[in-house]
Amino acid sequence: MEALPEPIRGDEGATILGPRNIPLERENPSLLVPPRTDHGTVPNLKYSYAAAHNRVLSGGWAREVTARELPIATELAGVNMRLKPGGIRELHWHKEAEWAYMLAGRARITAVDAEGRNYIADVGTGDIWNFPAGIPHSIQGLEEGCEFLLVFDDGNFSENATFLLTEWLDLTPRDVLAKNFGLPEAVFADLPTDVDHTRYIFNGELPPPLAADAVRAPAGPVPHAYSYRLHAQEPILLAGGTARIVDSSNFPAATTIAAALVEVEPGGLRELHWHPNTDEWQYYIEGQGRMTVFASSGKARTFDYQAGDVGYVPFAMGHYVENTGAEPLRFLEMFRSDRFADISLTQWLALTPPELVRAHLNLDEDAIATFPRDKPVIVR
Numbered sequence: 274m275e276a277l278p279e280p281i282r283g284d285e286g287a288t289i290l291g292p293r294n295i296p297l298e299r300e301n302p303s304l305l306v307p308p309r310t311d312h313g314t315v316p317n318l319k320y321s322y323a324a325a326h327n328r329v330l331s332g333g334w335a336r337e338v339t340a341r342e343l344p345i346a347t348e349l350a351g352v353n354m355r356l357k358p359g360g361i362r363e364l365h366w367h368k369e370a371e372w373a374y375m376l377a378g379r380a381r382i383t384a385v386d387a388e389g390r391n392y393i394a395d396v397g398t399g400d401i402w403n404f405p406a407g408i409p410h411s412i413q414g415l416e417e418g419c420e421f422l423l424v425f426d427d428g429n430f431s432e433n434a435t436f437l438l439t440e441w442l443d444l445t446p447r448d449v450l451a452k453n454f455g456l457p458e459a460v461f462a463d464l465p466t467d468v469d470h471t472r473y474i475f476n477g478e479l480p481p482p483l484a485a486d487a488v489r490a491p492a493g494p495v496p497h498a499y500s501y502r503l504h505a506q507e508p509i510l511l512a513g514g515t516a517r518i519v520d521s522s523n524f525p526a527a528t529t530i531a532a533a534l535v536e537v538e539p540g541g542l543r544e545l546h547w548h549p550n551t552d553e554w555q556y557y558i559e560g561q562g563r564m565t566v567f568a569s570s571g572k573a574r575t576f577d578y579q580a581g582d583v584g585y586v587p588f589a590m591g592h593y594v595e596n597t598g599a600e601p602l603r604f605l606e607m608f609r610s611d612r613f614a615d616i617s618l619t620q621w622l623a624l625t626p627p628e629l630v631r632a633h634l635n636l637d638e639d640a641i642a643t644f645p646r647d648k649p650v651i652v653r
Contacts, residue, residue: 339431356378359480361413361414364409364437375400385409447461532606543651550608557604559603620644
């Protein structure tokens with residue numbers, strides 16, 4: 274029988290005598306027994322989708338992690354959504370840009386820009402899409418249904434506050450609709466009027482093949498595709514894993530959100546580093562890992578992450594991510610920026626005069642000479 278986790282470290286600490294949540298303690302060993310190097314007060318940097326409120330409707334479900342659930346996450350917010358086969362995420366738009374990663378299955382996405390140019394495409398597992406702020410769009414599950422992660426460039430975003438097609442028409446006088454569309458008012462007699470707006474995610478018929486679903490726009494298609502096949506990108510092969518980076522340099526539609534898909538092998542480490550341009554929002558796809566965040570002023574705190582968790586690193590704070598499991602650790606690093614940028618601790622020291630590094634760290638010349646001048650990114 275597996276021993277109970279206890280907040281004991283050597284001769285420090287003591288057993289728990291009161292009420293406890295053992296499964297949660299097992300998932301967070303670094304909170305129960307922090308490394309000795311943790312110090313000071315650092316805000317919570319973890320929230321699990323398993324703890325998020327789920328909105329369940331006829332066509333699927335959606336749950337979100339925003340600044341309300343994770344207050345430190347002011348830059349980005351995320352939504353985990355599932356659509357049944359044929360399930361429709363209602364035609365809508367919002368003030369924030371939407372970046373997405375397909376976790377499983379396939380979907381059809383549609384959008385129209387301000388110039389009257391449209392985009393209709395099918396996306397599958399490992400694909401991403403990006404709709405700029407204000408662009409109307411939709412998502413519909415194909416034969417196998419789908420599940421995906423949506424990321425928005427505002428931590429206070431909520432999926433429950435988007436501009437919905439049916440809601441707008443329901444709140445517009447019918448004579449105005451008739452005049453706008455040049456149709457008899459009676460045509461609009463059966464518009465949905467459900468106060469709960471259950472068409473937010475609703476059942477639908479499977480769409481026809483993509484070629485048969487095409488709608489010709491007089492202005493033509495959008496100039497930059499709104500979707501990108503991230504898994505088709507050749508990965509960067511590293512000593513302890515792989516990385517794929519996507520930002521406006523290779524996906525022009527993504528002007529406000531940059532990302533890296535990182536895979537760390539068992540025993541591997543996403544090296545000590547920081548990001549010089551913005552906060553980092555993480556989503557853990559599979560495996561388990563540990564991250565210590567250095568917050569300056571003598572403060573650091575360690576967190577454990579599993580699949581389905583959201584992690585967060587405030588601007589410029591140093592950190593690493595270590596694979597603590599027996600399987601690969603795969604996660605997304607997300608940034609409210611048009612470009613991905615990080616600074617490697619190892620590279621910084623390697624490109625600094627060695628006598629200066631030696632004076633700081635008391636390392637000998639031979640040790641300093643081994644520091645690679647290229648970013649290791651992931652090490653073993």
